[in-house]
Amino acid sequence: MVRQVKVGNVLIGSGRAVIIAGPCSVEPGYVNVAERTASAGADILRAFVYKHRTSPHSFQGMGNEGIKLVREAKARTGLPVLIEPLSTKHVEELAEVADALQIGSRGMQNVELLRAVGEIEIPVILKRGLASTYDEWLSATEYIEVGGNSQIILCERGIRTFETRTRNTLDLAAVPYLRTVCDYPIIVDPSHASGNRNLVPPLVEAGLAIGADGIEVEAHTSPDEALSDAAQTIAMDDLARVCSRRDWYWAHSTHRPDSLEESRALIDALDVALIQLVESRIAVSKSIMTIKETAGIPIHQPGREDGVISAWLHGARLQTPVQARKVAESIVQMCREVQQPQEPKVSTGL
Ligand code: PEP
Ligand code: MN
16 A cells, blocks of 8 residues: 655546646746646646756746745645755745645755654655665655654656766666565656656656656746756646546556545546547447458448447446447447438528
8 A cells, every 4th residue: 555645635646647847947937837837737836946056057946935935836836845955054945835845856865854844843855865775765764754754755857877868767677576575656757867857757657657645747838948857847738638648647547546636636537538438449340341442441340330339248247248249239320420421412592
């Protein structure tokens, strides 16, 4: 069992992957970006007011001015916010506004910082250090746990390898491997792992497929204009797709929520998945019609339809044979209807 951690009203480790999204840093215009991030379907906002940058000449974050924007974004979207303290002196100040604190890859080995977040009651997203082993990463969780804080979520964000074409190398094995040795929820950050926005959607897909409890992703309304990490920042349309893929994977998971609210949300996700499947089936039926027409084969082949229906009867577990037959026949019939050669439209105009 995965230990569940609640960030604001969002449960991480529930079986439905959470999407944490927003720009790399809080910057002027953040509130609008946050609203669009929420509309795209994100659950938690990235709200990084202090930034660890490789160069001291790069944008370092808005600091206190940024906190005002974060408060406004929180009020407008109703979403919980994730912020990173760079040092112990930020911890208390940020805990007042943040719903979760992130310890970034550079902070993972800062034992004073780990102790400081361990001594307060706040969920902590602990990223993997740039060159840390699983054991070193898990030792960092112990620094947090000894202070009394067990609300920890691990985040795989790529490690430094000999490869230079990608910013880091995403170690997806971390997700299934760590499941065998700890019960922390594990999320995946494909943005810092790849450094390349074109690689983010496929890596999100991989993270969801491998069962990550969440995805942390950099997104912006004008990705090219983001003040930091523009190259790895995705646009809002892509973020909306990421959120719908999350629901697709949720719909296919075996996890069954026990609350009414979550169960209804799962039903909605299942219906979206069913609609997509039926649409795909119709599209294939149409192309079969074209193939048959070209080859001069009769379009309706009752023997084949019987085979399709018996496959349904064979595969159904929770449906009675009568119910399974009804569903199968109605789908077969629908696909048969779309296979009718289209009548040329007759103009009724004068
Ligand atoms: C971040 O998430 O903003 C960040 C700096 O990530 P990392 O610590 O993984 O580099
Ligand atoms: Mn970044």
